[in-house]
Amino acid sequence: MRFAFFGDVVGKSGRDGLTQHLPMIRKKLGLEFVIVNAENAASGFGITENTARELFEAGADCLTLGNHSWDQKEALTYIVREPRLIRPNNYPRLADAPGRGANLFQTESGKSILVVNLLGLVHMASMDDPFASADKELEACPLGVAADAIVIDMHCEATSEKMAMGHFCDGRASLVVGTHTHVPTADAQILPGGTAYQTDAGACADYDSVIGNDKEEPLRRFTTRISRDRYRPASGPATVCGVFVETDDKTGLAVRVEPIRFGGRLKPTLPEV
Numbered sequence: 001m002r003f004a005f006f007g008d009v010v011g012k013s014g015r016d017g018l019t020q021h022l023p024m025i026r027k028k029l030g031l032e033f034v035i036v037n038a039e040n041a042a043s044g045f046g047i048t049e050n051t052a053r054e055l056f057e058a059g060a061d062c063l064t065l066g067n068h069s070w071d072q073k074e075a076l077t078y079i080v081r082e083p084r085l086i087r088p089n090n091y092p093r094l095a096d097a098p099g100r101g102a103n104l105f106q107t108e109s110g111k112s113i114l115v116v117n118l119l120g121l122v123h124m125a126s127m128d129d130p131f132a133s134a135d136k137e138l139e140a141c142p143l144g145v146a147a148d149a150i151v152i153d154m155h156c157e158a159t160s161e162k163m164a165m166g167h168f169c170d171g172r173a174s175l176v177v178g179t180h181t182h183v184p185t186a187d188a189q190i191l192p193g194g195t196a197y198q199t200d201a202g203a204c205a206d207y208d209s210v211i212g213n214d215k216e217e218p219l220r221r222f223t224t225r226i227s228r229d230r231y232r233p234a235s236g237p238a239t240v241c242g243v244f245v246e247t248d249d250k251t252g253l254a255v256r257v258e259p260i261r262f263g264g265r266l267k268p269t270l271p272e273v
Helices: 011-029 049-058 075-081 130-140 159-168 216-224
Strands: 002-006 033-037 062-064 102-106 112-119 149-155 175-179 196-198 240-247 254-262
Touching (some): 011 033, 011 049, 011 254, 033 149, 049 062, 062 112, 112 130, 130 149, 130 159, 149 159, 175 240
Parallel strands (some): 033 062, 175 196
Antiparallel strands (some): 002 240, 102 112, 240 254
């Protein structure tokens, strides 16, 4: 199976970048499934039904979230109606968290792909153990048996926690990829057990910015410790950043993983297929 994961979409610039570039990328790489982290899609904070619709129409098959899942209150009800929208799976009281933190999808060719969204613990909101949550999902839906591919979005601050999750799931997932820090890392690799891994997919955002936000307010806060305005997404052309994975159809494990960068300011790179 060939699929791709794209990092945090930040505001209108990120949405426009995906709308402009994703159809071409999907066709060129022969992608059977596309996952997009969309927790910053609505003005940089959370997601709405309209912003989600833009991303689905651009070619996303599944949207994951993160620590800004509920910043837009309509997300609390929209997620109940939209099975393609996935929030973190490790809320402390899952019965009170609307929607789902994992879902098994079918591709047009009839293959199955499990998507799991997790929120880290280091410097993040108090959540249940993401490792126990991942273990539960992987035990319930084994790779190569119940799912042809498994993708885990590890949304967290610490690179160490992301890397630990990669090794924890090695051999049991097709891809473990980090989100949240909005900068693409250069460590795309296949771990010893066959799981593709990258510490952060990067963001779909304007990179003439501070992690996708207009520079003025972050610079003021760093230099004066005074907040005068809310963060606002930068509005220049976005670089679409993500990860391409190809798996073995028999095992579901990765045989290839490469970064994707296209448009905007960053040096472009697209896998050759």
